[in-house]
Amino acid sequence: MRRSGFLFTALAFGYAFLYVPILLLIIYSFNESRLVTVWSGWSTRWYGELLQNDQMLSAAGLSLRIAAVTATFAVALGTIAGLTLARFGRFRGRTLFSGMITAPLVMPEVITGLSLLLLFVSMEQLIGWPGGRGATTITIAHITFATAYVAVIVQSRLVGLDESVEEAALDLGAKPAKVFFVITLPIISPALIAGWLLAFTLSLDDLVIASFVSGPGSSTLPMVIFSSVRLGVTPEVNALATVIIVIVTTGILTAGVIMSRHERRRQRDRQLAEGGADGEPARAT
Amino acid sequence: MSQPNRRQTKLEPWQDPNEEPYVRIDGVTKKFGDFTAVDDISLNIYRGELFALLGGSGCGKTTLLRMLAGFEQPTEGHIYIDGVDMSEIPPYERPVNMMFQSYALFPHMTVEQNVGFGLRQDRVPGPELRHRVDEALELVKLGHLKRRKPHQLSGGQRQRVALARSLVKRPKLLLLDEPLAALDRKLREETQFELVNIQEQVGITFVMVTHDQEEAMTMSTRIAVMDAGWLVQLGTPAEIYEYPRSKFVAEFIGQVNLFEGLVVEDQADHVLIQSEATGSDLHISHAGSVPVGTRVWVAVRPEKMALSLEPPGVEQNVARGTVDEIAYLGNLSIYLVRLESGTIVRVTSPNLTRVTEMPITWEDDVYITWPNYAGVVITQ
Numbered sequence: 026m027r028r029s030g031f032l033f034t035a036l037a038f039g040y041a042f043l044y045v046p047i048l049l050l051i052i053y054s055f056n057e058s059r060l061v062t063v064w065s066g067w068s069t070r071w072y073g074e075l076l077q078n079d080q081m082l083s084a085a086g087l088s089l090r091i092a093a094v095t096a097t098f099a100v101a102l103g104t105i106a107g108l109t110l111a112r113f114g115r116f117r118g119r120t121l122f123s124g125m126i127t128a129p130l131v132m133p134e135v136i137t138g139l140s141l142l143l144l145f146v147s148m149e150q151l152i153g154w155p156g157g158r159g160a161t162t163i164t165i166a167h168i169t170f171a172t173a174y175v176a177v178i179v180q181s182r183l184v185g186l187d188e189s190v191e192e193a194a195l196d197l198g199a200k201p202a203k204v205f206f207v208i209t210l211p212i213i214s215p216a217l218i219a220g221w222l223l224a225f226t227l228s229l230d231d232l233v234i235a236s237f238v239s240g241p242g243s244s245t246l247p248m249v250i251f252s253s254v255r256l257g258v259t260p261e262v263n264a265l266a267t268v269i270i271v272i273v274t275t276g277i278l279t280a281g282v283i284m285s286r287h288e289r290r291r292q293r294d295r296q297l298a299e300g301g302a303d304g305e306p307a308r309a310t
Numbered sequence: 311m312s313q314p315n316r317r318q319t320k321l322e323p324w325q326d327p328n329e330e331p332y333v334r335i336d337g338v339t340k341k342f343g344d345f346t347a348v349d350d351i352s353l354n355i356y357r358g359e360l361f362a363l364l365g366g367s368g369c370g371k372t373t374l375l376r377m378l379a380g381f382e383q384p385t386e387g388h389i390y391i392d393g394v395d396m397s398e399i400p401p402y403e404r405p406v407n408m409m410f411q412s413y414a415l416f417p418h419m420t421v422e423q424n425v426g427f428g429l430r431q432d433r434v435p436g437p438e439l440r441h442r443v444d445e446a447l448e449l450v451k452l453g454h455l456k457r458r459k460p461h462q463l464s465g466g467q468r469q470r471v472a473l474a475r476s477l478v479k480r481p482k483l484l485l486l487d488e489p490l491a492a493l494d495r496k497l498r499e500e501t502q503f504e505l506v507n508i509q510e511q512v513g514i515t516f517v518m519v520t521h522d523q524e525e526a527m528t529m530s531t532r533i534a535v536m537d538a539g540w541l542v543q544l545g546t547p548a549e550i551y552e553y554p555r556s557k558f559v560a561e562f563i564g565q566v567n568l569f570e571g572l573v574v575e576d577q578a579d580h581v582l583i584q585s586e587a588t589g590s591d592l593h594i595s596h597a598g599s600v601p602v603g604t605r606v607w608v609a610v611r612p613e614k615m616a617l618s619l620e621p622p623g624v625e626q627n628v629a630r631g632t633v634d635e636i637a638y639l640g641n642l643s644i645y646l647v648r649l650e651s652g653t654i655v656r657v658t659s660p661n662l663t664r665v666t667e668m669p670i671t672w673e674d675d676v677y678i679t680w681p682n683y684a685g686v687v688i689t690q
Contacts, residue, residue, distance in 0.1 A: 187412055187414060189410040189411075189412050189414040190414045190415075190416060190417075192379075192381055192401070192408075192410070192414065193408070193410055193414035193415075193416075193475075194416070194427065195381075195400075195401045195402050196379055196380075196381075196401050196402070196406070196407055196408045196476075197402075197407065197427050197428035197431055197475070197476075197479065198402050198403075198428055198431035198432055198479070199402060199427075199431050200402055201402075203431075208416060211418045212416075212417060212418060291461065294459070294461060294462040295461070295462075297462055
């Protein structure tokens with residue numbers, strides 16, 4: 026009894042620690058007052074102001090565009106890298122390649138950001154591209170580190186994939202490139218979707234690297250929020266955060282429902298398979 | 311060892327010197343770095359055979375099969391299929407299909423799409439493709455499940471889909487990698503016979519890899535026993551069982567009693583071996599010439615031995631001991647007899663009559679005897 030009481034308390038504290046701040050943020054987004062910390066009544070005023078705030082909205086739009094482009098490129102490059110690591114055996118320089126693919130995962134963001142800034146500046150001086158810093162340089166920077174995450178996801182999925190499935194396709198007459206597009210890609214597609222979503226989130230979330238490589242007029246949403254918070258938290262930011270939380274929660278819930286439905290169908294299939302007279306010469310129906 | 315499936319025994323193409331081998335493996339060696347997986351193997355496989363590569367794990371049988379499929383290239387030597395050198399031909403252009411141990415079905419395709427995959431690669435037109443897929447699924451009795459996905463099938467059904475998929479292109483050669491290993495025992499026995507029947511119906515040459523000697527014995531026309539990359543012995547199941555050429559083969563295939571001894575007499579019609587293990591001379595009526603003074607082993611199968619309580623009145627091929635263990639298996643009983651030399655001898659005897667009380671029981675002093683033709687001399 027005592028033990029379960031203790032566990033229950035620990036659980037309650039854990040959840041409180043995680044979710045009370047978010048709950049407070051949502052509640053305060055409906056605050057009437059201009060001062061974030063003083064409660065003066067319910068209102069949706071700040072949501073209205075948010076819709077009028079062009080700077081905030083265009084930053085959100087820019088962030089979403091960068092995130093989408095980043096995720097797409099990162100999936101393409103990361104898949105190639107993951108495939109190389111998982112399928113090409115022990116080629117010369119494999120350890121180096123694998124280390125360098127995963128290095129951005131552990132590299133401090135400040136260093137990544139600074140070195141990319143130096144790269145872009147010297148490239149501009151040498152070849153005149155990219156002209157200045159802005160959305161393009163942010164996107165390139167984000168692709169650089171998001172690719173590493175996708176490569177790791179794809180590699181682990183490919184390692185788990187029975188290689189003989191690909192060999193079977195070869196054996197049945199499909200050329201290697203066709204095997205990749207018709208067999209490998211569809212089978213690892215859940216990993217690609219997961220990688221895309223992760224890259225999208227990472228890009229949307231990034232403040233440090235974007236701050237280094239952005240230029241005038243290309244502030245991403247985290248940059249705008251951060252700078253406006255520095256001038257004092259406005260209830261508008263709370264409203265924006267609440268909108269983001271609602272969108273994310275809806276996304277997660279939808280994914281959850283789809284997955285549980287899928288799982289239920291799989292379970293039904295499995296029962297069907299076992300019920301169907303295992304291996305016994307089946308009667309034609 | 312039962313062999314219920316024996317097809318026409320007179321059909322033995324390997325006995326016919328005019329017969330062209332269908333698959334010719336010529337001095338093939340495969341090295342992975344320093345490790346030699348397959349060591350200078352040469353053998354011929356004839357049209358319509360169900361050929362088994364038999365050996366423990368790591369003996370190189372799977373590597374040899376993968377070289378036939380084209381997934382591995384021989385380090386040395388050549389493989390010819392129907393007279394064509396396969397060295398430069400990639401797997402997707404070989405007239406060979408393979409059934410994988412894990413079945414390797416495409417999880418995102420239905421049964422029908424899985425089976426039709428190979429035909430689609432050859433651009434077989436729609437109506438013919440559908441007809442051939444139906445035919446192949448009919449052959450493995452799965453016509454009613456063609457819209458299912460692999461995860462909706464039981465293990466036995468998946469195995470049939472894999473078989474149908476590898477047969478539908480009518481390859482010159484079908485390779486089977488441990489085709490029955492993933493099935494449970496009862497299903498495995500049923501499927502053994504079914505595979506043989508299907509092979510006879512379609513008339514395709516099968517090469518099968520297995521570690522299960524019983525499977526190889528019941529199904530195949532000939533067996534190649536492999537060990538550590540070497541081809542140890544090649545022959546029909548009966549040849550391999552009755553005349554093992556080495557200790558390894560004798561012990562790998564079935565149960566055997568081995569007695570070490572010294573050749574004391576080498577005549578045209580028999581060999582006599584003196585053995586400390588049995589305390590008597592061993593007389594073998596069919597051995598080839600073995601020089602006097604050679605240390606050899608004599609292998610005798612347990613079912614060729616007989617037990618008696620009374621002295622049999624012979625001087626040769628006899629051993630005396632006490633019964634250590636008896637295992638009653640219903641159709642036969644296994645006796646473990648400890649000889650005076652300490653050697654344990656295994657004797658199996660069929661339970662021909664209904665016995666409730668064993669005539670021979672634990673701790674009985676017994677005589678073991680066997681006929682002159684039972685023993686085999688093994689020098690390696």
